[in-house]
């Protein structure tokens with residue numbers, strides 16, 4: 001959080017409150033700019049972290065078969081409206097040459113990548129590309145399902161509408177049978 005200008009966020013929040021017709025000096029709002037600045041520092045901390053770093057934790061294990069961590073919850077902020085979108089990420093890869101990473105590192109990469117002003121597509125492809133670059137696996141398949149508050153509480157107002165994005169890399173780009181198997185595991189309760 002060292003690179004975040006908390007004072008600037010506080011000033012900006014005060015200005016927004018004034019601009020919408022609120023009184024930022026009334027008791028209930030006095031600490032709001034400070035709270036929001038700390039919240040933004042947390043929600044955007046991924047801007048100051050490199051998710052690729054997590055994949056430097058690797059183990060040598062002779063497993064050139066599927067690894068899937070599914071139902072990883074995440075919260076992100078739509079870069080168009082700065083309102084949340086949230087859902088679940090499913091991350092699958094097929095290791096090569098005995099290079100496997102810690103399971104929690106897949107979830108950490110999802111969290112860090114999500115904690116930026118984002119597009120769902122970009123979160124999906126960033127995770128897939130980072131795994132390809134760092135672990136050099138046979139293939140990667142990342143699937144994300146999310147609900148966007150900018151489509152729920154404003155604008156088109158369609159609560160319940162879900163967006164699915166999927167990115168395949170390596171052999172999973174062409175191996176439809178393997179992709180179908182991964183999707184069936186994702187759907188399993």
Ligand SMILES: Nc1nc2c(ncn2[C@@H]2O[C@H](COP(=O)(O)OP(=O)(O)OP(=O)(O)O)[C@@H](O)[C@H]2O)c(=O)[nH]1
Pocket residue numbers: 078079080118119120121148150151155156
């Ligand atoms: N592709 C993509 N679009 C997104 C994402 N999050 C929000 N959007 C869309 O970004 C678009 C921005 O469209 P604009 O027309 O510039 O903004 P707007 O007038 O507020 O759009 P409406 O939401 O249709 O009212 C909207 O269609 C949003 O639904 C995302 O993760 N990926």
Ligand SMILES: [Zn+2]
Pocket residue numbers: 078079080081082083148150151
């Ligand atoms: Zn939006």
